Amino acid sequence: MTNFWLIPDNEKRIDDLIDKMTLEEKIGQMTQLSPSIVGGFDLPFPELIEMLTEGRIGQEEFKKIMQNAEMDYREDQIRAGKIGSFLLNNPTKANELQRIAVEESRLGIPLIFGFDVIHGFKTVFPIPLAEACIWDEDIFAQTARISAREARSHNIHWAFSPMLDVSRDARWGRIAESPGEDPFLASVYARAKVRGLQGNAPGADDHVAACLKHYIAYGAAESGQDYNTVSMADSLLYNVYLPPFQSGVAAGAATVMSAFNDYNGVPCTINEFLLRDLLKERLGFAGFVVSDANSIDDCIRHGSTADLEEAALKSCLAGLDMDMNSHAYSTYLKKLVEQGDIPSELLDDAVRRILRIKMGLGLFDHPYVSQEKMSLYDVLPDEHIELARETARRSIVLLKNEDNILPIDQSRRVALIGELADLPEEVVGSWAMGFNVTDCVSIRQGLLNAGLEVFYEKTCGVASPFDPDELQRAADRADVIIAVVGELISMSGEAASRADISLPGQQETMLKAALKTGKPVIAVLMNGRPLAIPWLKDHVPVIVEAWQLGIQMGNAVADVLLGDYNPSGKLSCTFPAQVGQCPRYYNHPSTGRPGAKSKFSSRYLDAPLEPLFPFGFGLSYTTFSYDNLKVEQTADQVLASVEISNTGKYAGEETVQLYIQDITASLVRPVKELKAFTKILLQPGQRTTVSLAVPKAHMGFYNNTMDHRLEDGAFNIYVGTNSRDCLQERIDIAF
Numbered sequence: 124m125t126n127f128w129l130i131p132d133n134e135k136r137i138d139d140l141i142d143k144m145t146l147e148e149k150i151g152q153m154t155q156l157s158p159s160i161v162g163g164f165d166l167p168f169p170e171l172i173e174m175l176t177e178g179r180i181g182q183e184e185f186k187k188i189m190q191n192a193e194m195d196y197r198e199d200q201i202r203a204g205k206i207g208s209f210l211l212n213n214p215t216k217a218n219e220l221q222r223i224a225v226e227e228s229r230l231g232i233p234l235i236f237g238f239d240v241i242h243g244f245k246t247v248f249p250i251p252l253a254e255a256c257i258w259d260e261d262i263f264a265q266t267a268r269i270s271a272r273e274a275r276s277h278n279i280h281w282a283f284s285p286m287l288d289v290s291r292d293a294r295w296g297r298i299a300e301s302p303g304e305d306p307f308l309a310s311v312y313a314r315a316k317v318r319g320l321q322g323n324a325p326g327a328d329d330h331v332a333a334c335l336k337h338y339i340a341y342g343a344a345e346s347g348q349d350y351n352t353v354s355m356a357d358s359l360l361y362n363v364y365l366p367p368f369q370s371g372v373a374a375g376a377a378t379v380m381s382a383f384n385d386y387n388g389v390p391c392t393i394n395e396f397l398l399r400d401l402l403k404e405r406l407g408f409a410g411f412v413v414s415d416a417n418s419i420d421d422c423i424r425h426g427s428t429a430d431l432e433e434a435a436l437k438s439c440l441a442g443l444d445m446d447m448n449s450h451a452y453s454t455y456l457k458k459l460v461e462q463g464d465i466p467s468e469l470l471d472d473a474v475r476r477i478l479r480i481k482m483g484l485g486l487f488d489h490p491y492v493s494q495e496k497m498s499l500y501d502v503l504p505d506e507h508i509e510l511a512r513e514t515a516r517r518s519i520v521l522l523k524n525e526d527n528i529l530p531i532d533q534s535r536r537v538a539l540i541g542e543l544a545d546l547p548e549e550v551v552g553s554w555a556m557g558f559n560v561t562d563c564v565s566i567r568q569g570l571l572n573a574g575l576e577v578f579y580e581k582t583c584g585v586a587s588p589f590d591p592d593e594l595q596r597a598a599d600r601a602d603v604i605i606a607v608v609g610e611l612i613s614m615s616g617e618a619a620s621r622a623d624i625s626l627p628g629q630q631e632t633m634l635k636a637a638l639k640t641g642k643p644v645i646a647v648l649m650n651g652r653p654l655a656i657p658w659l660k661d662h663v664p665v666i667v668e669a670w671q672l673g674i675q676m677g678n679a680v681a682d683v684l685l686g687d688y689n690p691s692g693k694l695s696c697t698f699p700a701q702v703g704q705c706p707r708y709y710n711h712p713s714t715g716r717p718g719a720k721s722k723f724s725s726r727y728l729d730a731p732l733e734p735l736f737p738f739g740f741g742l743s744y745t746t747f748s749y750d751n752l753k754v755e756q757t758a759d760q761v762l763a764s765v766e767i768s769n770t771g772k773y774a775g776e777e778t779v780q781l782y783i784q785d786i787t788a789s790l791v792r793p794v795k796e797l798k799a800f801t802k803i804l805l806q807p808g809q810r811t812t813v814s815l816a817v818p819k820a821h822m823g824f825y826n827n828t829m830d831h832r833l834e835d836g837a838f839n840i841y842v843g844t845n846s847r848d849c850l851q852e853r854i855d856i857a858f
């Protein structure tokens with residue numbers, strides 16, 4: 124549905140408008156800026172950002188400082204038609220600026236306001252890595268729909284999401300923002316998010332334009348270090364990193380953001396092959412491409428352009444339509460066009476794409492947001508809070524539950540330890556900027572809301588020392604210990620890669636001491652990435668992966684711990700056993716010497732063969748058995764059926780997963796690839812037959828020149844409860 128935004132009447136209007144535009148006005152449309160910070164606080168802005176990223180000030184404090192900062196909103200430039208888009212989260216100011224654009228600029232073209240609405244706005248939902256553990260397309264769409272509604276009421280027309288970087292390296296901080304390591308799950312997520320954000324038809328004033336980012340391969344930053352170089356075969360790009368973007372484009376995404384990294388030695392920002400040939404020509408993308416923040420300028424440090432002028436030239440030639448914050452287009456495009464280095468048709472194409480989205484969004488007809496609409500979500504509606512709680516509890520992944528310690532009984536007295544249990548502002552995770560901290564429910568508060576008797580002692584911070592006396596005080600009064608351990612928000616997200624992905628600080632020491640008390644210990648993890656926690660897996664009887672679940676985190680964790688909700692989340696990413704295993708992911712290409720006991724196999728001398736927890740893994744309070752896998756084929760489908768029973772005592776939801784392996788192919792193929800999944804709810808003792816279908820057209824792959832190949836031969840079909848534990852059948856296919 125790439126013609127989602129191609130509305131014939133609008134196209135005509137746009138042509139007329141372009142005819143009237145001066146060169147400066149066209150360049151204005153291609154320019155996105157933030158307000159510039161003039162002052163109002165004692166420190167230089169970069170230092171403030173450093174303090175935030177280093178965790179010396181929290182998000183809340185940063186927000187307060189920014190609210191008081193003195194800003195230049197560039198009114199004169201807007202009036203002169205020199206700005207097409209603004210990065211802003213201030214609805215009243217946005218109306219004021221819009222009024223200048225619409226009423227005082229020569230052609231009255233409205234601004235489009237963009238903002239990072241990544242996993243919610245006022246209602247913050249789980250971080251994407253966590254939400255992806257729900258494996259549910261409708262939920263993915265519903266959270267996006269509510270995010271869009273809240274953002275649009277705040278005069279935000281354009282969300283810089285979904286982030287679709289396939290992320291295989293737990294060291295990379297931005298794995299938190301991604302739907303995880305699997306291209307198929309990420310593709311489902313992509314189309315759902317686009318549908319949720321944009322609605323079924325452009326123009327509805329409670330929807331926003333989506334932005335697929337970061338195009339492309341940013342998740343493959345070498346050694347998981349943010350902004351690092353990327354090196355990959357083209358077939359890997361086409362088969363693994365591109366599919367989520369293809370899916371988002373096919374769903375009608377309005378915009379795409381180029382990535383910071385290079386691809387094949389050319390920064391994505393100036394990569395004509397990626398932007399013009401692949402995205403616009405081959406995929407038929409009809410929207411516009413925006414750079415990532417200052418990434419045109421970054422080309423100078425890449426050593427790919429001598430200066431900002433050359434960077435502007437190469438970006439524009441490559442097909443980058445809008446410059447985010449580099450001031451490259453506004454400074455140099457005029458000269459470059461006038462001296463004939465850039466054909467004016469390229470600018471017309473970029474402007475047409477931008478106006479197409481603005482018009483499609485209805486901004487020409489409804490440029491403002493009423494005061495009444497702005498305050499619509501000052502108090503969060505019940506429906507939003509309920510969805511936040513529902514997605515939060517569904518995102519939780521039960522990693523271990525020895526002796527069925529969980530669920531705990533309401534009458535248990537709980538020693539709650541760990542700093543993270545009592546920090547409401549930490550529940551939201553990275554990239555949450557529209558919420559009120561008063562809406563955030565900490566785990567401590569959630570357990571209290573559930574009516575539990577809770578004795579809380581901080582005992583250990585993420586970065587502050589373990590205090591044995593505090594542990595003793597809490598443990599003495601309780602019969603079970605809940606330890607909330609993990610990472611601070613500042614430890615994941617952008618510019619937050621970690622070379623050591625174990626539990627930070629002395630949190631493991633605290634857990635060891637907690638075990639020594641002899642009371643049952645439940646570890647609740649709060650983190651933005653998979654952690655390497657082999658000691659926990661071996662020693663702590665219960666591990667609940669609770670990520671950063673958004674504003675309803677505390678209530679959701681209480682729901683799961685008390686058994687009001689039977690956990691059903693399945694990992695969207697592999698947990699490595701040690702950081703040295705990174706990047707560790709389930710769908711790696713076959714090697715000539717697969718990992719085994721023998722020395723001359725693909726393995727480490729000093730690490731286990733297996734990861735800690737595989738992709739797709741997640742326990743329930745009940746158990747499921749899988750039997751009788753049958754695989755058949757029709758002319759265009761492979762059909763698998765399997766019998767599944769609930770063999771435990773609780774009703775439970777299971778995500779049934781189907782993987783394929785192309786056993787012989789002209790290019791080395793992955794050991795397993797997810798191709799289908801479905802969710803079922805079974806009562807205790809209930810048995811059902813589940814059928815899953817894979818279109819044969821989806822069983823092929825792209826070669827290095829992006830020709831799609833469907834090669835006859837044998838395939839393994841796996842169906843199971845995670846990527847490791849599956850039943851298996853072999854089938855021969857002639858396409």
Ligand code: BGC
Nearest residue numbers: 239283336337380415416617
């Ligand atoms: C990030 C993007 C984000 C942009 C605008 C950049 O630093 O990489 O994901 O959308 O900033 O805030």
